[in-house]
Amino acid sequence: MSNLTGKTAVITGGNSGIGYATAKKFKADGANVIITGRSLERVQAAADELGVKGIVADVSDLSALDDLVEQVKNEYGQLDILFVNAGIFAPAPVGQNSEEMFDTQMGINFKGAVFTIEKFLPLLKEGASIINLSSINAYTGMSNTAIYAASKAALNAYSRTAATELAPRKIRVNVVNPGPVSTPIFGKTGMPEAQLNDFAAAMQDRIPLKRFGQPEDIANLVAFLASDEASFITGAEYNIDGGMNVNPILS
Numbered sequence: 001m002s003n004l005t006g007k008t009a010v011i012t013g014g015n016s017g018i019g020y021a022t023a024k025k026f027k028a029d030g031a032n033v034i035i036t037g038r039s040l041e042r043v044q045a046a047a048d049e050l051g052v053k054g055i056v057a058d059v060s061d062l063s064a065l066d067d068l069v070e071q072v073k074n075e076y077g078q079l080d081i082l083f084v085n086a087g088i089f090a091p092a093p094v095g096q097n098s099e100e101m102f103d104t105q106m107g108i109n110f111k112g113a114v115f116t117i118e119k120f121l122p123l124l125k126e127g128a129s130i131i132n133l134s135s136i137n138a139y140t141g142m143s144n145t146a147i148y149a150a151s152k153a154a155l156n157a158y159s160r161t162a163a164t165e166l167a168p169r170k171i172r173v174n175v176v177n178p179g180p181v182s183t184p185i186f187g188k189t190g191m192p193e194a195q196l197n198d199f200a201a202a203m204q205d206r207i208p209l210k211r212f213g214q215p216e217d218i219a220n221l222v223a224f225l226a227s228d229e230a231s232f233i234t235g236a237e238y239n240i241d242g243g244m245n246v247n248p249i250l251s
């Protein structure tokens, strides 16, 4: 549906899951796409598969972000689309959150997202679109997600103010809150497979549409928000969760 012809887009964490699917969609819609990630091997492999540019940059490392911005500036000049997608999920019950787990999750999901935006701002054109990938966890009390949820809620709060302050430059800032999406993120938690399967079945049962989202579901919404078709949308948040957010106690 969207047309991104001639637009230049950066996607953080574009070598896997939602970022990868969005890179594919942006490319199909005509954009020049740059993906980032932490591992040279994985970023390069994904960039080659997608036919896009790959740059290694850990979003929790501010000097790596400076290098990324410098490289994008030198090769592409300005940017039309910034998809702030990189993130991790490290579940733990309240009472068992270590300082390291706190710093890692906040450092990537919140601080990394904020400084990705802050540092790319000088490159963003008038009329550019920033899309921040949050989660419905920002508004739920789901067990084992306290710090993850807080990292996403903080990003949503930052995004609202950014939308106001960047409006004079016609830069739009929107947030996408997915429910459960089938990506490798869950396998990276270290949870045993049987536990992961039970967790997935329980989640799916709570989703009125009775399925997990696919990365392409999210990519379609992000591509729309990135496009000029969404030119009157800023400061908005979209739940994309198969109805999970409105699941009644009794159906």
Ligand code: NAD
Pocket: 012, 013, 014, 015, 016, 017, 018, 019, 036, 037, 038, 039, 057, 058, 059, 060, 085, 086, 087, 088, 089, 108, 112, 133, 134, 135, 136, 177, 178, 179, 180, 181, 182, 183, 184, 185, 188
């Ligand atoms: P994924 O693990 O497949 O992809 C995450 C991407 O982020 C990878 O490319 C990874 O390399 C990158 N990344 C992680 N840490 C990074 C860092 N420090 N610097 C640079 N890149 C880094 O997972 P996904 O499900 O596609 O996750 C994408 C985003 O979606 C995350 O922000 C996640 O919190 C959010 N999200 C996912 C779900 C879900 O159910 N999968 C639901 C809601 C929100």
